[in-house]
Amino acid sequence: MLRRSFLRYAGETRQSLQQQLRGVDFLKNRFTNKGTAFTLEERDHLGVTGLLPPAVESISDQIDRYWSQFNLLDQPINKYQLLRGLLDTNTTLYYALGLKYVKDILPIIYTPTVGEACQKYGALYQRDNGVYISSTYAGQIRSVLANTRKRAVDIIVVTDGSRILGLGDLGANGMGISIGKCSLYVLGGGISPSRVLPVMIDVGTNNESLKSDPLYLGNRISRVADEEFYAVMDEFMASVKDLWPEAVVQFEDFSNNHCFDMLTRYQEKYRCFNDDIQGTGAVVSAGFINAIALANLPPKDHRLLVFGAGSAAAGVVQAISDLSVSKFGITKEDVKKQVYLVDSQGLVSNNREGRLQKHKVQWARDDTPADKANALKSLWDVVQYVKPTALLGLGGVGPVFTEEIVKFMTTYCSRPIIFPLSNPSSKAEILPSDAYKWSNGKAIVASGSPFPDTTVNGKVYRPSQGNNMYIFPGVGLGCTIALPATIPQELLVVASKRLTDMVGSALESQQTLYPPINEIRNVSKNIAVAVIQECQRLGIATTKLPDSPQELMKLVDRRMYAPKYPDEAYYMKGKRKSALRSPTRHHNPTGTVEAPKQ
């Protein structure tokens, strides 16, 4: 109907209208759009001449324009909006820009700005590129997922928005995190943008101010009870496997009343992992092992105090234990003796009053007398009692590592290890600049969010960024190539080991705990190879893979998406079929079921 009236209005033949619609569709589809980079021939052929300015630009001209627009904006949130607009209209250019300016762009599309973007998601909303699964879709989740018309998906990042960074329950606004992590999969892990899928499981929110916010876009109900939650999750996981058997599912920012049980429930049935528990464990243990080497104190002599005893902390102490056992040959029992956790009640101890949550039990101290255990309530009390050589922050409550604590650590420790790992920046346990200042440049620092350099006594100190973004893109990439049926913990341990080793001589010379972030693609490639090799060793790879590390590296390299526009033939009539072979082996430009099999 619409078509016919438009035909009459335009006075054109059906054929030319079709041609025009097809051309406009190419401009509208974020995977096929190349804006001013369409050649004159393509414009003519697609019937879009005049719908773009006359100039024909290269992708580098376009990058330059966006980069200057980016720099004209002062507020990070406005930069976020600019980039989201680009992601949603010209995905190739978004990633080409992102790869050129990784270091500048990450703090915008990822922590810390993505946190603000989630808080203001309703107010900022323009469009989405993921899927919302409401609890009311029970029984139809497969068909809701199929509405994406994606024939293949490699990576799904799914959240229910219940614990977004350290910002609490943000309900459906959590979609921003799934989108941000998916961007990292493409930028850092080289997954094709048409094969990542951000998902938001909207099972309500207990955030009252969101529920009464007129701009809130989620279901205005309280979080559903566990039975309903797991029914939705079970159906979701089964539907994903049925629709996209090659997909890796990453659980992201699920609150700790569910995240551990979810992992137990799904990790031996599906190709999935929890980023906050396992990804964080892998990245922090890698940095911690390097920090120990810098601190020049034998591993067995460290005392590790972790502030916060939630999902991230549990993953971190487990991973430090796994890595220490495999690297230093010490026993798990010995590692346990070196670990102290602090939660909102104080030191986590078997002797204190009240019941401990399940995930804390195995790390609870047995050696603190009951009266002491009940008295050690504040962080300062515990620090004095433990005299930690390493202090890790995963509490999500902001600055609690005080000047008093840092100065105290320097009285018995030549290089205190201080990791304020909570995100976003406002939730960090200490500003890295303060850690350097108060320790007179002695502290070894890694923060979850990026922080600037600091000068102390004329010397420049650069904090490392201990963020799971170093791990999940490579683990996901490796798993999409080896396709193990599940993701055992061993794959995370090798990822962590490879990350530790990649720092090499820069550890001493630059005092850095991780490779530079602008090398994230190389890091992910190496981690993917390590993951694939471990799949081979465990006999769980289900695809045909070469044995030699060099051949594996080449294979991974070939599989990584490069942000280039499809060539002219792709858009030209008559040649379309052959040209639909994508610019990279793995890339499906339209991202829909209509595209031919790659």
Ligand SMILES: NC(=O)c1ccc[n+]([C@@H]2O[C@H](COP(=O)([O-])OP(=O)(O)OC[C@H]3O[C@@H](n4cnc5c(N)ncnc54)[C@H](O)[C@@H]3O)[C@@H](O)[C@H]2O)c1
């Ligand atoms: N750097 C990274 O890569 C990374 C990865 C995952 C999580 N994180 C950050 O870690 C933080 C925690 O995440 P999580 O998943 O573990 O959350 P969580 O809710 O599971 O755990 C938070 C823990 O902090 C404790 N806590 C809260 N207030 C406290 C207080 N006043 N004193 C002592 N303990 C207190 C809670 O008891 C709980 O044990 C978040 O800010 C998150 O952004 C960082």
Ligand SMILES: O=C(O)C[C@H](O)C(=O)O
């Ligand atoms: O999202 C991040 O930056 C890291 C981590 O997954 C978090 O929850 O804080």
Ligand SMILES: [Mg+2]
């Ligand atoms: Mg997270």
